Structure formats: structure tokens, C-alpha cells
Amino acid sequence: MGHLEFDVAHLFAGGLVLVSFMLLYQDRLYALLNVFALQAVVLALSVSWQAYVQGAPHLYVTAAIALFFKAIIVPMALHRIIARLGVHREVENVVSTGPTMLAGMGLVALSMVVMLRVTSAAVPLAREDLAFALSVVLLGLLMMVTRNNAVSQIVGFMSLENGLILAATGAKGMPLVVEISVAFSVLIAFIVIGTLLFRIRERFDTIDAEALDRFRGGRR
Amino acid sequence: MSAWFGLAWVCVLMAVAVFALLNGRAQNSSAAVYGACFLISFVGLLAALIHLISGAPESEIVLPLGLPWIGAHFRVDALTAFFLAVVNLGGAAACLYAIGYARHEAEPQRSTPFVPAFLAGMNLVVLAGDAFSFLFAWEFMSLSSWALVMAHHREEGVARAGYVYIVMASFGTLALLLAFGLLAGPQGDYAFAAIRAHQASPLRAGFILALALAGAGSKAGLVPLHVWLPLAHPAAPSHVSALMSGVMTKVAVYGFIRIVFDLLGPPQWWQGLPILAIGGGSAVLGVLYAMMQTDLKRVLAYSTIENIGLIFVGLGLALAFEANGFRTAAALALTAALFHVLNHAFFKSLLFFGAGAVLVATGEREMDRLGGLIRRMPVTSFVFLIGCMAISALPPLNGFASEWLAFQAILLSPQLPQWGLKLLVPAVGALLALSAALAAACFVRVYGIVFLGRPRFAAAKGAEEVDQWSLAAMASLAALCVIAGVLPGLVIDGLAPVAQALVGARMPAQASLPWLSIAPIAESRSSYNGLLVFAFIAMSASLAAYVIHRFASRALRRAPAWDCGYPDASPLTQYSAEGFAQPIRRVFGTFVFRASERIDMPAPGETRPARIDVTLHDLAWELIYAPIALAVSFVAERLNRIQYLTIRIYLSLVFFSLVFLLLALAVWP
Numbered sequence A: 001m002g003h004l005e006f007d008v009a010h011l012f013a014g015g016l017v018l019v020s021f022m023l024l025y026q027d028r029l030y031a032l033l034n035v036f037a038l039q040a041v042v043l044a045l046s047v048s049w050q051a052y053v054q055g056a057p058h059l060y061v062t063a064a065i066a067l068f069f070k071a072i073i074v075p076m077a078l079h080r081i082i083a084r085l086g087v088h089r090e091v092e093n094v095v096s097t098g099p100t101m102l103a104g105m106g107l108v109a110l111s112m113v114v115m116l117r118v119t120s121a122a123v124p125l126a127r128e129d130l131a132f133a134l135s136v137v138l139l140g141l142l143m144m145v146t147r148n149n150a151v152s153q154i155v156g157f158m159s160l161e162n163g164l165i166l167a168a169t170g171a172k173g174m175p176l177v178v179e180i181s182v183a184f185s186v187l188i189a190f191i192v193i194g195t196l197l198f199r200i201r202e203r204f205d206t207i208d209a210e211a212l213d214r215f216r217g218g219r220r
Numbered sequence B: 001m002s003a004w005f006g007l008a009w010v011c012v013l014m015a016v017a018v019f020a021l022l023n024g025r026a027q028n029s030s031a032a033v034y035g036a037c038f039l040i041s042f043v044g045l046l047a048a049l050i051h052l053i054s055g056a057p058e059s060e061i062v063l064p065l066g067l068p069w070i071g072a073h074f075r076v077d078a079l080t081a082f083f084l085a086v087v088n089l090g091g092a093a094a095c096l097y098a099i100g101y102a103r104h105e106a107e108p109q110r111s112t113p114f115v116p117a118f119l120a121g122m123n124l125v126v127l128a129g130d131a132f133s134f135l136f137a138w139e140f141m142s143l144s145s146w147a148l149v150m151a152h153h154r155e156e157g158v159a160r161a162g163y164v165y166i167v168m169a170s171f172g173t174l175a176l177l178l179a180f181g182l183l184a185g186p187q188g189d190y191a192f193a194a195i196r197a198h199q200a201s202p203l204r205a206g207f208i209l210a211l212a213l214a215g216a217g218s219k220a221g222l223v224p225l226h227v228w229l230p231l232a233h234p235a236a237p238s239h240v241s242a243l244m245s246g247v248m249t250k251v252a253v254y255g256f257i258r259i260v261f262d263l264l265g266p267p268q269w270w271q272g273l274p275i276l277a278i279g280g281g282s283a284v285l286g287v288l289y290a291m292m293q294t295d296l297k298r299v300l301a302y303s304t305i306e307n308i309g310l311i312f313v314g315l316g317l318a319l320a321f322e323a324n325g326f327r328t329a330a331a332l333a334l335t336a337a338l339f340h341v342l343n344h345a346f347f348k349s350l351l352f353f354g355a356g357a358v359l360v361a362t363g364e365r366e367m368d369r370l371g372g373l374i375r376r377m378p379v380t381s382f383v384f385l386i387g388c389m390a391i392s393a394l395p396p397l398n399g400f401a402s403e404w405l406a407f408q409a410i411l412l413s414p415q416l417p418q419w420g421l422k423l424l425v426p427a428v429g430a431l432l433a434l435s436a437a438l439a440a441a442c443f444v445r446v447y448g449i450v451f452l453g454r455p456r457f458a459a460a461k462g463a464e465e466v467d468q469w470s471l472a473a474m475a476s477l478a479a480l481c482v483i484a485g486v487l488p489g490l491v492i493d494g495l496a497p498v499a500q501a502l503v504g505a506r507m508p509a510q511a512s513l514p515w516l517s518i519a520p521i522a523e524s525r526s527s528y529n530g531l532l533v534f535a536f537i538a539m540s541a542s543l544a545a546y547v548i549h550r551f552a553s554r555a556l557r558r559a560p561a562w563d564c565g566y567p568d569a570s571p572l573t574q575y576s577a578e579g580f581a582q583p584i585r586r587v588f589g590t591f592v593f594r595a596s597e598r599i600d601m602p603a604p605g606e607t608r609p610a611r612i613d614v615t616l617h618d619l620a621w622e623l624i625y626a627p628i629a630l631a632v633s634f635v636a637e638r639l640n641r642i643q644y645l646t647i648r649i650y651l652s653l654v655f656f657s658l659v660f661l662l663l664a665l666a667v668w669p
Helices: A003-025 A029-054 A058-085 A097-118 A124-146 A150-170 A176-204 A209-216 B003-022 B029-054 B078-104 B114-127 B131-152 B158-184 B192-197 B202-220 B229-235 B238-263 B269-292 B296-323 B327-362 B378-391 B398-411 B419-451 B468-486 B488-503 B530-552 B577-592 B619-644 B647-667
Strands: B059-063 B072-076 B596-600 B611-615
Touching: A003 A029, A003 A097, A003 A124, A003 A150, A029 A058, A029 A150, A058 A150, A058 A176, A097 A124, A097 B647, A124 A150, A124 B647, A150 A176, B003 B029, B003 B059, B003 B072, B003 B114, B029 B078, B029 B114, B029 B488, B072 B078, B072 B114, B072 B131, B072 B192, B078 B114, B078 B238, B078 B327, B078 B468, B078 B488, B114 B131, B114 B238, B131 B158, B131 B229, B131 B238, B158 B192, B158 B202, B158 B229, B158 B238, B192 B238, B202 B238, B202 B269, B202 B296, B229 B238, B229 B296, B238 B296, B238 B327, B238 B488, B269 B296, B269 B419, B269 B577, B296 B327, B296 B398, B296 B419, B296 B488, B327 B378, B327 B398, B327 B468, B327 B488, B378 B398, B378 B419, B378 B468, B398 B419, B398 B468, B398 B488, B419 B577, B468 B488, B468 B530
Parallel strands: none
Antiparallel strands: B059 B072, B596 B611
């Protein structure tokens, strides 16, 4: 593998991590969706570069799915949901931005250490890819943990799944059917959660997940 | 008989179970199902007996089922064949009995499908040749018997019995699972043949023994793991009670023998100690508990604990003898234990059938509401009497033969070199003697209160003899009790291949001795002739009866004029079950049950009746189970908080545990 291929793959994967950090500090919902769409675009670029490098044409399909669903359909749908719910002004800060970013950096460092240690036998491209993918997954989880708003939790979940796709494409020989089924299961999860959002909204006048807990009542 | 045959007939039983499930509500379907089960079990019994007597070679098959890299092993050897015979004999008797009994059940379809499944499960446990199949079959047996316990789930106390049973059954399976895990060792050989090939270290053998004792002992009913047994066995329909008490406890004994005698390798002498102590304790405590009960089926269930204790004493002795190289003595002790397994299956099934017949005829299980049934149900009374005599170990019946053999083995204990055993074994022997005497008292009480005297209530007065099927089942078991008692040599010789396989020696052949007597070691030392005792008892009894009828009946008799001030005594003034138990309760009760009596005597002039209230405590519950239950509910109360966290905190828990694991991975050297 040439130097250029490695550098470009590194660039895209690192870009994905960078966009994950951008997601972390967005507290406006529309901006969050835009950054999420950007992440999907970067993912699609990264996957198609992998397809080119590995000479695996089926990865182009994965890239197309990522581009079509994650960069266009899902953000648009979430956009409409936010508009219909009228929650675009909601600002949420369970954990403030500074500590969140610091924690994110710690997570990236952690995933680097773990992955580089564990995969010492693999080719360098796959190692880097896996390390970045784990960072994206952990940052997505971090986002789900630090947000209360249901929409941003969905976005966190989706970006976590982006990390999974990155890991899957980095590993050679992952069959297409696995990627497609993962993509579809995420899509179905998205539909279910989206429907649920409206139900929550109907009942509680808010999409703050804490309202659910208040409704359920605390400890008996 | 090959293992294929055994499996085939397990499959047939399962097919019958499915048939019963599909046709549960059809008319007479339960009679058809029980009839089919009877035939299948009977064929199985014959096949197992033929295998045992002909000395056919071991047969093993491996099927590509279960865990992928192990497969399912099934094998038939002498031990398997003996226990298959016990299981199928009990099964055949119970199914024959149930053909009639199930007609009186309110909802027979609740138990019909599970009886064949239960029988299939027990057969499968015995046939299993690897740990996975064994545990699977064991759990299948537990669950199907649990379903049978819950057949009358609307009756009071049954739901609790089922709950306690399933908790204890899960505990037992867990213990066995761990035992097999230790047996398999780090290389994970779960097939019995592979386990047998390597030897466990003494420490590990100790753990395995403890786990096997807990796992098989909880199913068999060893004190203090017995608490479920007197709840669950009586709660089931009577034929199922007979199966559980007479057969399922034997399958547990089989599991114990298989692990400790076969898989664990050569024993250490100290391994006998815990088995002997627990067995002796179970024997005495079981019969003391039985003495205190007034519910007929519960008395029988507690008496099962006593008999299981006796069997385990025999097994512990066999282990101690084998560890010291006294192979003939070990064969004697093991044969006594196995003989008692067979006998207990005979008479406990018979007694539970009798209790079921009483229940059908009167609707009562409380002994203090029965009485005088000997005139209303003569055949049941006669066979029940034989069962009572057999379980009380009276010669010439079978209970005496096996207990006599056990005592012969105990008398050999001074040969043992270790002082621990030298001291413990005679003490256990004394416990066994005590429990045998108490068992006799217990069954005198049962028979006297239930069958003799006058009926205490209308239900007992209007009792009718039960149907032919039930009578046939009881009579055949009673006949077996007599045959095994009069001809014990046949059974001992039949058990020889089992003893040969497990302890490497056998008792001397009994068939060659003159006049069908048996001699455990040598004729010069001790011998017993059941036939002679039987003939003597028959002769003297008929002579006495003749003399009484000839001379006493015709003598002039006078009726009492005053009859102690009770000219028209109510039947309730007869000796009651509580009253009969009182002396024994006074002797042992304060220590074993913390019994206390409170007499509430009205003041002179008051018209209310005096009362005597007795409170008994079950120390096993109060000292062991109640603290455990408290601890569990304490922990559950604390953990309950986790159920009421917010979604975000649940996610955080996942997140932090993931980060923690990754950190652990990162800093791992």
C-alpha cells in the first residue's frame, strides 16, 4: 500500500473523529443535525476511499447507503420532526461543554491505547481505522449520556453507528449483507424512536427524557 | 439391552406425553395414556432385568445432539440397568394405579401429559453418559415433576410447595452443574468416559463430594436440604407422590452413586465421614418429623427422608470400606444400600397408593378424621398393613432384609483402621437402630389411627373399597415386598454385577446356600433365612388364631356395665394421632423441635372445654432457611433502587462499564 492511500484513509477517519467532537459541543438542534449530516458525508468519503483502496466494489454500495440515508434522509426527517415539535430553540446542558470535550479527549486517547495494543498483528491501516472507529463509538455513547433531549440522543446513537460502519469497512472481507442489515436495523430503530418522540410529546409536552422518569415515578 | 433400546423407549414415552397433551380433554384419554405408560414401563422393566441378570456388556452410543463438540452420550451398564429397573417398576406400578385413580381426579388432564414426560426424564437421567445430557435430563425431570406438584394448584399450600420445590430444585441443579464443572477439569471433558480417565486432586475431590451431596442430596431429601420434600410430595396427586417419593429420590441416589463411586475415582477414607453423619442425622430426624405429623401423606413423605438417610449411610460405609481396601465389606454395604433403594421403591409406592386410596374413599388426609377403615376397605387395609410392616423392618418382609444387611456392614466397622470411622460408624449404627424403632412406632400409629378403631367422622364411616386397578397395583407391590423379603438371596445375587462394577468385589453368591438363606460374609458368622422366619411366623400366627377362635370365642363373655363412665363413648375419645405421638414428642421434642405444650384449663365452674396447644418449630427452617430468605430480601431491597433510575443513568452505567473494561484492557500488563 502506498503512502498516499494510507494518508488519505487516515485523514478521513480522523475527520470523522473531529466531526464527532463538533457534535459534542453543538447545543442547538439544527446545528447538531447539520454537523451530523457532515459526519455522514465524511463517512461516505471514507468508505468509498476504502472501497477504492481495497478494490472492493461492494463498499461503494455501503458508501451510497451512508450518503443517502444518513446524510440526507435522516437529517431531513429529524429536521421536520423538530420543526413540527417546535423545539428548535431548546438548549440543553446536562454536563457543560468543557468537561464533555475533556472526557471526549480522554476517550480518544483510551481507544488509541487499547486498539494499538490489541491489534499489534494487524496491518497499519486497519489498526488506525479500528482505533478511530472505537473513538467515534465512544464519543457517540458519551453524547447519549450527556444529553437529555431525545433528538440529540438519537443523533448520538446514529453517530455511534457511523463508528461501527467505519470499523466494519476497515476490516477486509466484511460481507455486504452484514453492513446492509446493520444499516437497516439502525433505520428501523430510527423510525421507532421517531414515532416514540411524537407519542412522548403528545403526552408530556416536552421531549426531555427526564419527563418520562417523572411520569413513571421515582423509587416506590 | 442396548442404549438404543433405552432411548427408543424414552422417545415412546415422550410421544405418549404429546398425545396426552393433545387429547387432554377427551373422554377416557387419561386411562389410555396410563395404560400405554404401564405397558412401556413394564417392557422397560423386563429389558432392564434381563440386562442385569444376563450380565450383558456395556453399551454406549453418541448422538450428534446437545453441545456441538461433545454430542449426547447414552450408556447402559449394570448400575444403569438396576436403576432403570427401579424407575420402570415404580413407573409401571404408578401407571397401573393411576388407570383407576385418575378417574377420581377433578382435572386429570392437568397431570396426564406430565406423568409420561416425568418417567421419560427419569429414564433419561439414568441413561445419560455425559454431564450435559445428565443435567438436561435432570432439569427436565425436575420441571415435569414441578408441573405435577402444581396439578392441584388451587388447593391451599400447593402454590407455596411448588415455589419451595422449584427453588430447591434449581439449587440442586446448580450444585450438580458445579460438581460436573470440577469433574471435567480445565480441559473440559464432559463425557463420563473422559471424566473417569483422569483423577481429581484430594482438595478438588472434596469440593466435588460436597457439591454432589448438596445437589443429589437436595433432590433425595437429606436433612437439612429436605424442606421442599414434605411440602411437594404430598401436594401432588397420589400416584405422582408415589413416583416422586419412591422413584425420583432413587434417581437422585443414582446421581450421587454415579458421581462419587464411578466418576470421582478411588475414594479417600474421610469422604465417608460427611455421608455417614448426614445420613444418620437424616434417618433419625426424618422419622421424628414423621412422628409429629397428622397428615397421612406428609407422614409418608417425612419417612422417605428417613429411608434416604439409611441408604446414604450404606453408601458412606461402602465408601469408607472401599477406601481401606475392604472390598467385600464395601460390596456388602453397597448391596445393602441398593437393596434398600429397591425396597423403598416397593413399600413407599405401596403406602402412597394406600394413602391415595384412603383419600379417594374418604376425601381425607388428616389421620384424626379417619379410623375404622379396616372394615370398610379390607383389601386396602391388608396391603397397607404389609407396607407398614415392611417399612418398619419387620421380618420376614423386605425392609428387614436390607436393614439387616446394613447392620451387618456396620458390625464390620471395627476392622477400619481410622479412629474417626471407628467412632462414628457405631454411633451412626445406634442412630439407625433408633430410627428403625421410631419408624415402627410411627407406622403403628399410622395404621392404628387410620385403619383400626371406630370411624371418627362420617367420611370414614361411608368409605368404599377402591377400584380394581388400584387394588391390583397395591397388591402386586405388596407381593413384591413379601417375595423380596422371603427370598433376599435373589436380589443380592442380582445386585452382584453392580457391586462388582462399582467397588470391585461382590457379596458371596447366595443362590448356592441351602434353604434359601443368606449369609453376608460367611455362614459361620451370621446368616438369615427369610423363608424359615416366614414359615415360623405363619405357623405360630395360625396356631394362635386357631387357639383363640377355638377356645376364646366360645367362652362366656360379659358386656361392661359401666364402661368407665362412658357408656356411649364418642369415636373422638379414641386415641388420637397427636396423643400417640406425645411420649416421643416429650422425649425428643424439646431438643429437636423446641416443642412447648400449653395447657389452657378453665377455672372451676366455667363451661368452656380445656385446651392443650402444642407448638413445634422446624429448626431447619428457622436456623438455615429463614436467615437466607432474610438476607435475600435485604439485598433485593437494596438493589430495588436500580429499577427506578432514569434512562440517561442506565446509559451512563453501560458507558462507564465499557470505559472501565477498556481501561482494564489498556493497563493490563
